[in-house]
Amino acid sequence: MKAWLDMMRAVLTRDAGADRVVPPAGFTVWLTVFTSGAMAFLTVFALALSLASGRLAESWDNELARSATLRISAPAGQMAEQTAAALKVLEQTPGVASARALSDAEQQALLEPWFGPDLPIDSLPVPQLIEVIETEDGYDSEGLRLRLQAEVPGAVLDEHTRWRRPLIAAAAKLRALGWVSILLIGAATGAMVTLAANAALAANSRVIAVLRLVGATDSYIASAFVRRFTLRTLIGAAGGTLLGLIAVLLMPGAGDAGAFLTGLRFQGLHWIFPFFVPPLAALVAFLATGYAARRVLERLD
Amino acid sequence: MIELENVAYSYGGEALLTDMSLSLPAGSFHFLTGPSGAGKTTFLKLCYGALRPTSGALRLFGEDLAAFDRDAVALARRRIGVVHQDCQFLDHLPVIENIALPLSVSGLAAQDQEDNLQELLNWVGLTGRANALPPELSGGERQRAALARALILSPDIILADEPTGNVDWEMSQRLLRLLVELNKMGKTVMIATHDLALIRAAKAQVQARVLRISDGSIQAAGADL
Structure with a gap:
């Protein structure tokens, strides 16, 4: 726990020296930024879908609950x-x-x-x-x-329940699917960042050897990598979230003629949710890179 | 400073060093010699905690190395300046930042140590090369830069592994003078080398003890040195 707190402190406290010890070049830069951007974009969509499904289920439940129609011909x-x-x-x-x-x-x-x-x-x-x-x-x-x-x-009783229940169940399942997708996207982001971090750590084993030679602790070495990957993920996720929000804005809203069910746009306070995506992605990257760094440093000991 | 008591080291089941007992007191000057592959580098790595003895006890600054975790080894290493034959720089950083690296890892701001840095650069004769990248340096310049980096935290012990291996005679004499000067300042110095001429030259300047590693064990070298 202390090691994680030390690393968190090191990541949050900018040290120009530590920032420069890891060579800036490498494919992992773009891999991390692109992956986190794409994942954030998908997360925004999954979030929009999940929230829209929730609204749909709720609206059907409320509007059609305990009602029926009798048709007389x-x-x-x-x-x-x-x-x-x-x-x-x-x-x-x-x-x-x-x-x-x-x-x-x-x-x-x-x-x-x-x-x-x-x-x-x-x-x-x-x-x-x-x-x-x-x-x-x-x-x-x-x-x-x-x-x-x-x-x-001439009377025909039309009970809404018969078709309402499966629809509500479907909407609820769609909502659950949305949340599962978000979890999977988070896990995939973590896995991708771990792979990229492992590749970067392996490619920089010489850097690690030099840092150890001059007395660097594991926290210092790990934080140099963790900080870089966390920032890249944050930047990528911020870009992906922004693009996702623009795309969601272009979707039909609840009041538009095209929104035959509920509209995919966020509504009310739900607009706040996407803004949690970049910091959460950065947190996933922090944990994934920290874990990868600790494992690699133990192996290189 | 460093004490070894019946230390042995094996790698892959093969005994590289056996039953080594030795003490490096403060302010002493040692040469470590022996044929290539005898285990000089392994011995030095044991001395700065990069390797751990397979058996026996090794004490760094009075503490048993066996009780050190990785962070404790890192902290101990800040008191030991190491100069490798291949220098081991971060090639993407200029010389001045490589020399300042131990300051950064110790949480000391290089700006606060600017005077020390400049003085050190001047002492090793690299003032004009401060902003060069390591691959742009000559062999001698690299060795002096590595020595400067090893000294930036004013360590108690300096361990040098074949520091004159890639330099000409004149440069090796210059490096030797720097190491002798450090020893006169009270630093403990150990140089691993197979360069007997260097050892002879050093013995004319400083009271040095010469150790020889052979067949996995260590002993005082003969009087011919």
């Missing part, structure tokens, strides 16, 4: 009668909190996305819709169906 002369009968059945059904017939204006608003605003709804054989709200305990849907079949032959 009947000849124009019987519509009012069947609607009244259906409402009566619903009133008497245990587990139904409320039921109300949608007005013409509400039905017109529902059809507007498909037929436009000037639909002459009165002259069309549009079924009457009844919104049914359940109590917490819910109703016996099979029993209700049988009763409706007997008393209101």
Whole structure:
């Protein structure tokens, strides 16, 4: 623990001498910057996807929870009668909190996305819709169906739950997948940085030998490499996050016509989350390089 | 300063050094000689903790090396200036930064030691080469730069491994004079060399003890030296 704290102190305290002991050239520079940039970019997307899935699940859950629709298709002369009968059945059904017939204006608003605003709804054989709200305990849907079949032959009960539950489950799984992706991206970043750090340490074994010859401690040597890799990762991740944010900004938002579900952009305080990506990536690089450096230094002893 | 008691060192199952007992008191001057491959470099590495004895006890500054962890070895090394035949520089740093390297690893700012650095550069005759890169230096300049680096922390002991191996006679005499001068300042000096002429030249200037490694053991060299 003390060794890690010493290294953290050395990494945070800039020492121009220590910064220069490791030769600056090498493919690991670009490998680290590019990898961390690409990973940060992907992390921003995974984060956006995960948060959007979460919103989607929540919105479906809230908006469609404990609601159903009763559709009555009947000849124009019987519509009012069947609607009244259906409402009566619903009133008497245990587990139904409320039921109300949608007005013409509400039905017109529902059809507007498909037929436009000037639909002459009165002259069309549009079924009457009844919104049914359940109590917490819910109703016996099979029993209700049988009763409706007997008393209101033109009624069809459409329960949202049937298609809502799998969709919510899918959205929740998508959200979990997003978080798993973020963890995998973090692990892959750590592995890549470890490989790059190992390559750099192996390529600089002579530098390490010279530093040991003049009395450098493991913390000093490790911090020279760790600081460099941490900074490169921070820079790469900052660039990747910035590009990711720009790309997410170009995605449809919740209010756009293209956002048929929820929109992939971050919303509200969620915009803060991507800004944690570069420091977290740097922390991963610090731990991965520190671990690699300690292992290599032990091996070279 | 350095004491060895029945020290042996083996590598890959092969005994390189056996039953070595020796003491390097403060202010002493030693030559270590012997044929190539006899184990001179291995002996020096044991003395500065780069290798650990397979058996026996080695004490650095009165402390048993066996009890040293890597950081303790690093701290002890700051009190031991080492000059290698191949000098071992960081080739991407100029001479002045290579010489200042021990200051950096010890947490001392080179700027605060600027006067010492300049004085040291002047003493080894490298003032005009301070900003050159190590590959641009001649063999003699490299050896003097390595000596300057070994001295920057004012160590108690100086261990030099074939310091005159790559330089001409005139330069080797100059390096010897510098090492003798350091010994007169109270530093303990040990030079591993197979250059008998150098040893003879040194004995004219300083009271030096000559040790010979042969067949894995160490003994005082004959009177012909």
